[in-house]
Amino acid sequence: MARQRARLLQGNEAISLGALAAGCNFFAGYPITPASEITEIMSRELPALGHPFIQMEDEIASLGACIGASLAGKKAMTATSGPGFSLMQENLGYAAIAEVPLVLVNVMRGGPSTGLPTNVAQGDVQQARWGTHGDHPAIVLCPATVGQCFDLAVLAFNWAERFRTPVILLSDEVVAHMREKVALPAPEDVEVIERRQPTVPPDWYVPYKTDGSLIPRLASLGQGYRYHVTGLVHDERGFPTRRPDEVEPFYARLFGKISRHFSDLERVRAFxxxxxxxxxxxxxxxxxxxxxxxxxxxxxxxxxxxxxxxxxxxxxxxxxxxxxxxxxxxxxxxxxxxxxxxxxxxxxxxxxxxxxxxxxxxxxxxxxxxxxxxxxxx
Amino acid sequence: MPPVHRSVVYGWLRHDKKFPHVWCPGCGLGILLGSLLRALSQSGLDKNQVVLVSGIGCSGRLPVYVDVGSVHTTHGRALTFATGIKLAKPELTVITVMGDGDATAIGGNHLIHAARRNLDIKTVIINNQTYGMTGGQYSPTTPLGAKATTAPYGHIEPSFDISALSATAGASFVARSTVYHVTQLDQLLGQLIAKPGFGVVEVLSPCHTNFGRQNRLGSQIDMMLEFKKRGVRMERWQKLAPGERQGRYPLGVLVDRQQQSFDDSYQAMAERAAALRREKQP
Missing domain, CATH: 3.40.50.920 (Rossmann fold)
Known part of the structure; x- marks a missing residue:
């Protein structure tokens, strides 16, 4: 694999570069230590590339904007730390149930509450799994080096798009702020996965009806496929339902689309x-x-x-x-x-x-x- | 505005969604839905160009009946989702529908910032002065002294004026109407859709099931007649003496101003950023 010239990079910089290499073209965030560098870098890069960046009024709004943008076809990311991550749990659940691809970076610091804002901790591991209410599948990646920050940011986007689910990149203050010499892969060597699009004409379209993959082909808003997105449990057409014979298969598919890929998702490194x-x-x-x-x-x-x-x-x-x-x-x-x-x-x-x-x-x-x-x- | 034939409205309804709708008989949300469908059908917009976004509550169920891209979001957050959609696809017409609790309590922060930012989002806030779906608890627009299931001894907080709040926060267009004044409501929604920048139409509506029952306001018809009695068109309102304004409120366009929208500012900033980038890397 071709590599770029080695550079001295910070973890947060590498996450931003990885996101851009994976095709991130929307960012909404709110300032917070120790994740602010990512927001700052995206505010510099995205407008120059002609893509939207916005600093929202809080973290709830940041994730809400990411979901909206993703539904409209963008590859969206936000970055935060513990207190903001707590606020995002509400919309994180929405992204899980409505199957909205996005990447949420949580750079861990000492908690609970304001805790130790500039110190490192790893206290959000279980929150990343169980933070939002209701049972749901979760994909959480965790880098230890600046190089991994880049690689896992790319992987996070690819998995978000492939499985149509929010993916959490769980970094920490040390990895975020340390600098290492890394040779990033050449842009053409970065594998980028795009979300699958509907293949049927709009008249035949049933948004949440899936093929064997269990992953719906959801069209982007404004693409001619008019359908309903909701945080309520919904039937194959996207309409709210409480019928047990529709609710049970819905949850089974939501978990199944992730659990059948456990062997691929469980990435480790042996030393x-x-x-x-x-x-x-x-x-x-x-x-x-x-x-x-x-x-x-x-x-x-x-x-x-x-x-x-x-x-x-x-x-x-x-x-x-x-x-x-x-x-x-x-x-x-x-x-x-x-x-x-x-x-x-x-x-x-x-x-x-x-x-x-x-x-x-x-x-x-x-x-x-x-x-x-x-x-x-x- | 000429009368709109029923078949035109029918064309904007979602046909694979089962009716009847979820709202109580006599609720104003059905009237608002009809008004919105008429305004949309008159707007000249293609159904594929429109996205309807709502929050949670009785009003949250409105978009599902409209044959456009519709997003039923989390409580109070409709404007945040709408912001993402509009930034991602500026060519879309993004309309949000929220209730008074949705827009000004849990979503109050998003409302004032969306108004300040002036991104081109069209917002309809249906104000029934209560949390209807959860059983009639007090909302930020519940009048002082009114009864609510969480104010059994009478409400002790002053209320928000949604239109004044939106105007002060910087919205480009602010109007108020009621579900009694349907012709005016049709027109105002049409103006809202046509106006660039952040716009708000506040729609007063009865909740006879919860608010009306607890405050002994009679039937939905009695509550509708109250709108007729209290609502005063802007042209007449301006001629009223302060004493005559007591207990009444102006209806019509309250604010209509030209301001640079966020959409245009962002476009200009992105071009500056791209030009700077080109200078650096010849």
Whole structure:
């Protein structure tokens, strides 16, 4: 794959560049630390490309505008942090039930409430899964490097369009603000997926009737296909329904269109995992510390390895099961009180010893801290 | 405006949607729907060019009956969705329909900012002074002293004047009518659709089921006659002495001004940005 000349880039910059490479042509946002750089970059880039950018009156409005734009055919993105993410939960549910593709970047900071606005945390992992009311599927991606910020932003757009669903890119303050030297892929080497369009004429069009893919071909507003979009549970024509024989298949399809692709959606990255006796299961900025701990440990003859979760939701059950199998110990470092270690323990089912390493002081976990923890466990 | 034949209105109704509609017999929303269909059919617009956006509540159910692209959004957020749609496809005519609680309580922030921004969105706010769908709780337009299911001892808050609020926030076009004054309502909705920039038509409507019943205002017909009694056309209103205005309100166009719309400002800004980009990268 052809690469561009290496550049020193910040995580938030890489997310913006990834979004643009994936075809993002609409952005609505509201200022918030530590995500504002993304909004600022999009305010510079999109107008110059002839695309809409708007700073809305709050985060609720920002996601509302993204949904409207996406329904009109745009590839829309917004970026926020914890307090704004809380406000967006309402419209996030709308995007899920009305099957509106969009990308929501949440750069995690310390919470709850205003919390630690300029410090790192990973406390929104479960909110990203369960934040909006009602049961619904979720796709959540989590970068640990500046390069991954770019790649996962592209993937987020591609999956949003492919599955017609909101995709959350869950970054954190450290990954967002650190700078790394990265060689981004050449624009022509970035795979871009466009949403599927109706193939039937408007008179035959039934918007939510799907083929075997379970994913509706929803036309853009103003394209000649006049149909109804609603946050109510709806029938195949898009009209509200309460009939059990229509409601049940609706939910089954909403979950099925995601769950049948679990094996493709569950992205992970293995590091020195083959012969590891002790494995770190980590994500986001803590995966950086875990990887460094593996390297230092290996120099001292310790058989350490790491599984980095690139997808947090759907939780990568199979890769985690494989990474746990036959190990002496698994340690899950995270900047919360156990939001992913709980999931790891759930899929582990008691076979391997799984310990959490939670930290909530506004700072990153260091490699030394992890190695010391391992010494204590012995 | 010449009378519009029923078949024209029928052409704008969505035929695969089952009727009767969800509203109570005697509700003003059906009258507003008819008025909107007549205004649309007179506008010269193609059905594919129009998008109808609503929030939540009785008014939220209106777009589903109209044969255009229709979006029934979250409570209070119709204007945010409409903003995204209009920015994405400026060539579309985007109309929002909201109730008083929808537009000025939960959506109040969006209303004032949409008016300030002056993006070309046509907004119809149907004001029945209560939350009808949830059972008659007090809204920002419930009059002082009125009864509501959440104001059993009488309402103690002053109310919003939706038209004045929209005008102060910067809307280019503001008008008020009622579902009694249907001919005027048809005309005002026509003007709203034709006017560029952010426009608001406030439509007073009875909720005899909830507001009327709790306040002993009689039948829907009694409440309609009240609109006839209290509503005064703008031309006459201006001649009324302050004492005569007590308990009455002006109907018609309240504000109609030429202002640069957000659409035009954005276009100009984008061209400046593109030109700067070309200078930097020759």
């Amino acid at each position: 020195e995992l083959e012969d590891a006796e002790v494995v770190f299961i980590a994500y986001g900025c803590t995966a950086r510390a875990a990887q460094a701990a593996v390297r230092i440990g290996r120099e001292k003859g310790l058989k350490l390895g790491m599984l980095q979760l690139l997808t947090l939701w759907p939780f990568p059950r199979r890769p985690v099961e494989e990474a746990l199998s036959g190990r002496r110990l698994a340690l899950v470092p995270e900047l919360n009180m156990g939001q992913i270690s709980r999931e790891v323990k759930r899929v582990n089912n008691g076979r391997t010893q799984v310990l959490r390493h939670g930290k909530m002081d506004g700072n990153m976990i260091t490699p030394d801290e992890l190695l010391n923890r391992l010494r204590e466990v012995k």
